[in-house]
Amino acid sequence: MKGIENKIRHLLTLAMFLLSFSTLFGQATVTVWGNWRQNVEATEITNAGDDFPNVYESAADQSRLRVRRQPTSQLFPWRIDVRGDIVTWDNRLEIWIRRTNDGISITPGATITGGMVYQQISIFDQYFFEGNGSIRRIALQYQYRGVSVVIPAKTYRQTIVYTLTEL
Amino acid sequence: MKTLVKILISIILIAGITATMNAQVDNVDAHDITITIPEVALLDIEPNGSTITIGPAAPLEEGDPIDFSAATDNTLWMNYSSIIGSTTEPSRDVTVSITNGTLPGGMELKVLAAADAGSGAGTVGTATAEVTLSATGQNVVTGVGSCYTGTGTANGHQMTYTLILSAPANYGDLDFDDATTLTVTYTLTDN
Numbered sequence A: 001m002k003g004i005e006n007k008i009r010h011l012l013t014l015a016m017f018l019l020s021f022s023t024l025f026g027q028a029t030v031t032v033w034g035n036w037r038q039n040v041e042a043t044e045i046t047n048a049g050d051d052f053p054n055v056y057e058s059a060a061d062q063s064r065l066r067v068r069r070q071p072t073s074q075l076f077p078w079r080i081d082v083r084g085d086i087v088t089w090d091n092r093l094e095i096w097i098r099r100t101n102d103g104i105s106i107t108p109g110a111t112i113t114g115g116m117v118y119q120q121i122s123i124f125d126q127y128f129f130e131g132n133g134s135i136r137r138i139a140l141q142y143q144y145r146g147v148s149v150v151i152p153a154k155t156y157r158q159t160i161v162y163t164l165t166e167l
Numbered sequence B: 001m002k003t004l005v006k007i008l009i010s011i012i013l014i015a016g017i018t019a020t021m022n023a024q025v026d027n028v029d030a031h032d033i034t035i036t037i038p039e040v041a042l043l044d045i046e047p048n049g050s051t052i053t054i055g056p057a058a059p060l061e062e063g064d065p066i067d068f069s070a071a072t073d074n075t076l077w078m079n080y081s082s083i084i085g086s087t088t089e090p091s092r093d094v095t096v097s098i099t100n101g102t103l104p105g106g107m108e109l110k111v112l113a114a115a116d117a118g119s120g121a122g123t124v125g126t127a128t129a130e131v132t133l134s135a136t137g138q139n140v141v142t143g144v145g146s147c148y149t150g151t152g153t154a155n156g157h158q159m160t161y162t163l164i165l166s167a168p169a170n171y172g173d174l175d176f177d178d179a180t181t182l183t184v185t186y187t188l189t190d191n
Helices: A002-024 B002-023 B168-173
Strands: A029-033 A036-039 A055-057 A063-068 A077-088 A094-099 A112-115 A126-132 A135-145 A156-167 B026-037 B040-046 B073-082 B091-100 B105-111 B139-143 B157-165 B181-191
Touching: A029 A156, A036 B002, A063 A077, A063 A156, A094 A126, A094 A156, A135 B026, B040 B181, B073 B091, B073 B139, B073 B181, B105 B139
Parallel strands: A029 B026, A036 B026
Antiparallel strands: A029 A063, A055 A135, A063 A135, A077 A126, A077 A156, A094 A135, A112 A126, A156 B026, B040 B073, B073 B157, B091 B139, B091 B181, B105 B157
């Protein structure tokens, strides 16, 4: 009978430990703010026969991204992938993205690398940048390339999707 | 007692699975980016503001008619930039007409657009056959889509003007007092 009680006690202790562990270490999250809408103006063509400027660039901090996990005091390695989900698009248009700062560390000693050079966004997830620990206000900048009068007048839209993976 | 043990084992398994799931989790967020490309319809004749002079040559021998063989000019070029709306305005044409002045009697002024020089990109227009100019607009280039031709001379369509005697029977209508200036207008029109 005492043996059974000890077993129950051990099982209860293990259950409490695992539950505490799962509660203590929350899920890492990525959050992004800031859309970008670029209206190309017809008046940008000043001479008949000319084309639009080929490249349009957003503000350096057009979007801001945060990676966070509770407790924020803990370092944890992670990676961000990026892709574009097409809503309305023309294949002659391209979207390029880069990171323009290292953000603000939430976790002391947090680090971030990669993504500082423009890369083209495709419909498939691709590596963007990686880091360690919680960081906020990571600034993102975009470019539209391939803008031209040969593309029919219309509004084109993509949803940019960021995927956080804990490593 | 057995039931209690089963419950505890279940709790342990659930907690264990939860803890394992938290060790590697994918998390996703997204936002939109949008670009709006406007309708564009711009047309220009280059060199800008040019006036060309065309006229027949006086005969060298008494009894000969005046000579129209050199009454031609091909120094002007038509440039355009166009963006169509694929459903609302699938293409455009370029029409030409005389909008000011009257052609001297006994003569016809014709214009022919050459094929696009190929300096730009997109769906450039197709030149029609030679057009005899009048006050009524006539197509000189058709099927202009979303495109640009490049700017300035040697880009776009080279325009060749030719002045002719309308018919030998009309020679009596020629009058040197009829020398005049005409304004020829090109219009990029929606279809």
